[in-house]
Amino acid sequence: MSELSRRDLLTGAAAAAAAALAATPARLLASTDDWRVDLMAPTPAGNGSMLGVPFARHDVVRVAIVGTGLRGRSVLGELLAIEGVEITALADIVPEKAQRAAAMVTKAGRQAPVLFTDGERDFLRLVQRDEVDFVYTATPWPWHTPVMLAAMKAGKHCGSEVPIALTVDEAWELVDTSEKTRRHCLMMENCCYGNSELTVLRMVREGVFGTLLHAEAAYLHDLRKILFENRDEGLWRRFPHTERDTNFYPTHGLGPVAQYLGIHRGDRFEYVVSMSSPEAGLTEWRERNEPKDSPKWSETYKAGDMNTSLIKTAKGRTILLQHDVVNPRPYSRLNNLQGSKAVFNDYPPRLYIDGAPGGERWTPLSEFKGQYEHPLWTAVGDLARKNGGHGGMDFIMAYRLIQCMREGLAPDFDVYDAAAWSVPYALCEQSIRKGSAPVRFPDFTRGAWRASTAPQGPASSP
Numbered sequence: 001m002s003e004l005s006r007r008d009l010l011t012g013a014a015a016a017a018a019a020a021l022a023a024t025p026a027r028l029l030a031s032t033d034d035w036r037v038d039l040m041a042p043t044p045a046g047n048g049s050m051l052g053v054p055f056a057r058h059d060v061v062r063v064a065i066v067g068t069g070l071r072g073r074s075v076l077g078e079l080l081a082i083e084g085v086e087i088t089a090l091a092d093i094v095p096e097k098a099q100r101a102a103a104m105v106t107k108a109g110r111q112a113p114v115l116f117t118d119g120e121r122d123f124l125r126l127v128q129r130d131e132v133d134f135v136y137t138a139t140p141w142p143w144h145t146p147v148m149l150a151a152m153k154a155g156k157h158c159g160s161e162v163p164i165a166l167t168v169d170e171a172w173e174l175v176d177t178s179e180k181t182r183r184h185c186l187m188m189e190n191c192c193y194g195n196s197e198l199t200v201l202r203m204v205r206e207g208v209f210g211t212l213l214h215a216e217a218a219y220l221h222d223l224r225k226i227l228f229e230n231r232d233e234g235l236w237r238r239f240p241h242t243e244r245d246t247n248f249y250p251t252h253g254l255g256p257v258a259q260y261l262g263i264h265r266g267d268r269f270e271y272v273v274s275m276s277s278p279e280a281g282l283t284e285w286r287e288r289n290e291p292k293d294s295p296k297w298s299e300t301y302k303a304g305d306m307n308t309s310l311i312k313t314a315k316g317r318t319i320l321l322q323h324d325v326v327n328p329r330p331y332s333r334l335n336n337l338q339g340s341k342a343v344f345n346d347y348p349p350r351l352y353i354d355g356a357p358g359g360e361r362w363t364p365l366s367e368f369k370g371q372y373e374h375p376l377w378t379a380v381g382d383l384a385r386k387n388g389g390h391g392g393m394d395f396i397m398a399y400r401l402i403q404c405m406r407e408g409l410a411p412d413f414d415v416y417d418a419a420a421w422s423v424p425y426a427l428c429e430q431s432i433r434k435g436s437a438p439v440r441f442p443d444f445t446r447g448a449w450r451a452s453t454a455p456q457g458p459a460s461s462p
């Protein structure tokens, strides 16, 4: 597919999303005109909550992958290292990419998967296959929701790369469809499974932090070179910067923080205010690096470089949320947590506990691992470091999904988490347009967050 037609795809998806929003003015008006009104779409007849719903037991989990680019192949490698998984089908619009992924499967001594490479909607045939239990999509963002909806409607559980939805209405459609079809619709948020994140989660659960007050989350990653490449993410990930001003990638920071705060288990995101800095990163990179005859010179970058938002939760807690992928900096997801008894700051991971000997000084998190390392990391950490991307957390995520499906457990996160963590993509844009006015989060659980005791994140008792 050419760069031009990929761009049409994104523009077409944006137009379709705009049309869908226009068709439901009540929901949109409520979200922008009165930020104090709770946004709850009525429950469609016959739907039931998906909070805490266990998977049926699967002896072997048969996985299909849509999108076998960099990420799809990386997660494929992790799945191939896990017992009890079969890769039965692969789809990509570029046949060579699907074939490369298929070669990984056969090289691992497994049966060759069926390939679906007949255009951008061939995943519609893939999801119909009987020998598929779980559909994972690692496509460009606009395809996440269409693939997940098709999978659920065909009776398959599904998981998407991040973010799972780009508009409020897409997020509601995923929630409604998951509830109606009784299929899980998950977001594969690998950062929830990092070694530091799961260690801190265990400390939170064991009361080390006292009362939780404030957290900080971000995606701060210099992607300038990648965004301008004529391959892989350079073919699609720069375009949203020409179309919208918002936080394009909220979930890597927000997922772990939501897990610490127990969002949808007694608390929820209530509203957000957002503002962006001026744009400079992409324009200045282009000036320095793009040949003068490059088609990229026709682009105008609308997104401010550093998007900063504040989320208030129903319990009154605060979350700082940032996004910048176009300026020089060492990588950070912030990943900070303040409680009444302790504070954690990441990059590098360090902790201060009230009254610690030596006074107000940071102690490396590694010194607490002996007592608080999460049992998942203790059990399969060596395997994860050997087989998994991003320091092993990608393997832990894949391992845990397969464990939940094989043992018949509820997933660690559900469609409501996926929707709430993704929806800042839409809400921050609304806030910015209104001069940083507060914008209410929809209550995707329709009130069930108050009393929910559904598990969130992997159990941390050894």
Ligand SMILES: NC(=O)c1ccc[n+]([C@@H]2O[C@H](COP(=O)([O-])OP(=O)(O)OC[C@H]3O[C@@H](n4cnc5c(N)ncnc54)[C@H](O)[C@@H]3O)[C@@H](O)[C@H]2O)c1
Pocket: 066, 067, 068, 069, 070, 071, 072, 091, 092, 093, 094, 097, 119, 120, 121, 122, 123, 138, 139, 140, 141, 143, 161, 162, 163, 188, 189, 190, 231, 232, 233, 390
């Ligand atoms: N969780 C993480 O740490 C992480 C890391 C990198 C990327 N990602 C996410 O993974 C997704 C994919 O990113 P990537 O880096 O692999 O990009 P990529 O461009 O390398 O891969 C995307 C693949 O999807 C294919 N594709 C496009 N439209 C399709 C369609 N309709 N049907 C089937 N295949 C289609 C493309 O041909 C390509 O092979 C994105 O959502 C990205 O944000 C997540």
